[in-house]
Amino acid sequence: MIIVQTPFRMSFFGGGTDFPVYYEEYGGKVLSTSIDKYCYHTIRYFPQFFPYKNQLTYSIIERFNSYDEVEHPVVREALHYLDINCVQINYDADLPARSGLGTSSSFTVGLLNGLHSLRGEFVDKMSLAKEAIYVERVLCGEEGGVQDQLSAAFGGLNKMIFTASGFEVNPVVVAGRRKKLLCDHLMLFFTGFERFSGEIVCEQIKKTPNNVSELKEMSALVDEAESVLVGSGDIHEFGRMLDYSWQLKRSLSGKISNDNIDMIYSRAKRAGAIGGKLLGAGAGGFMLLFVEPEKQPGVAEELADLMNVPVGFETSGTKVIYYKPLQE
Numbered sequence: 001m002i003i004v005q006t007p008f009r010m011s012f013f014g015g016g017t018d019f020p021v022y023y024e025e026y027g028g029k030v031l032s033t034s035i036d037k038y039c040y041h042t043i044r045y046f047p048q049f050f051p052y053k054n055q056l057t058y059s060i061i062e063r064f065n066s067y068d069e070v071e072h073p074v075v076r077e078a079l080h081y082l083d084i085n086c087v088q089i090n091y092d093a094d095l096p097a098r099s100g101l102g103t104s105s106s107f108t109v110g111l112l113n114g115l116h117s118l119r120g121e122f123v124d125k126m127s128l129a130k131e132a133i134y135v136e137r138v139l140c141g142e143e144g145g146v147q148d149q150l151s152a153a154f155g156g157l158n159k160m161i162f163t164a165s166g167f168e169v170n171p172v173v174v175a176g177r178r179k180k181l182l183c184d185h186l187m188l189f190f191t192g193f194e195r196f197s198g199e200i201v202c203e204q205i206k207k208t209p210n211n212v213s214e215l216k217e218m219s220a221l222v223d224e225a226e227s228v229l230v231g232s233g234d235i236h237e238f239g240r241m242l243d244y245s246w247q248l249k250r251s252l253s254g255k256i257s258n259d260n261i262d263m264i265y266s267r268a269k270r271a272g273a274i275g276g277k278l279l280g281a282g283a284g285g286f287m288l289l290f291v292e293p294e295k296q297p298g299v300a301e302e303l304a305d306l307m308n309v310p311v312g313f314e315t316s317g318t319k320v321i322y323y324k325p326l327q328e
Helices: 020-026 073-082 103-118 125-139 147-154 176-184 197-206 212-230 236-250 259-270 293-302
Strands: 002-013 028-045 054-057 061-064 087-093 157-163 166-171 186-190 275-278 286-290 319-323
Touching (some): 002 103, 002 147, 002 212, 002 236, 020 028, 020 212, 028 147, 073 103, 073 125, 103 319, 125 166, 147 166, 157 212, 186 293, 212 236, 236 275, 236 286, 259 275, 259 286, 259 293
Antiparallel strands (some): 002 319, 028 087, 028 157, 157 166, 186 286, 275 286
């Protein structure tokens, strides 16, 4: 039996520049961190006493004999890609899917890590991320970027660089006190499930040729934000940059925000938030806010109708936390 723990992520700057349609021509950058909220895959070889050979449990239970029968597209394609049968897979998570935290890619990375581990295979983090990108973008035909798979695989606070020739994941070296200072200024609120990321992403990709100047500016903010973190200046500049970046992101597509999201953000700023952004594709899910610690009670009171989720950073990425091999 294998249990794999895989983190979710918060993307600070550069989202949208990790789409191939952009970075293959202009190059892209993202600054993001994995967080201490996880998904878990429990995987084992399934005892062959039943009229079905495999079982998959997530929000529903699927029982099947061949991976071609699986309804869950990522599981179906991953099992087919690795040619694995006679398995039981159980999925659990700390936070809901479709919420802007890279949950779907964390699912894929964790699943692949678990399936390889079940077969006694070690796969390095970059290979896991690239396999997850291949399963999601090629085999499943899902539109989107490539930052989430890298963040789930590597973990930590990273500056990611995307070019036509490949990817780089560079840890941002920040003093412990500085990193804690950043974390202490962050608040995470759940705005609801009103998001269909595929539709939003497709429109954003379609409009990329018209948004090149905005995307270049969003990419440049990655380096500026990194300089703020590794320096010793005013940490509040990070929050002001988040606010500016959110305004840029909103301009990329009319579907990224809506009246409800705009109202939540305005309420948060009136209550003392310096900046923030909606995480993920947009239109719902989690909102990240940068708030001075002494003003956080006021922001929490103003947004009492939303769920406030405490969050911290993590550094490990996907990992096997329990392994019991089959008896030889």
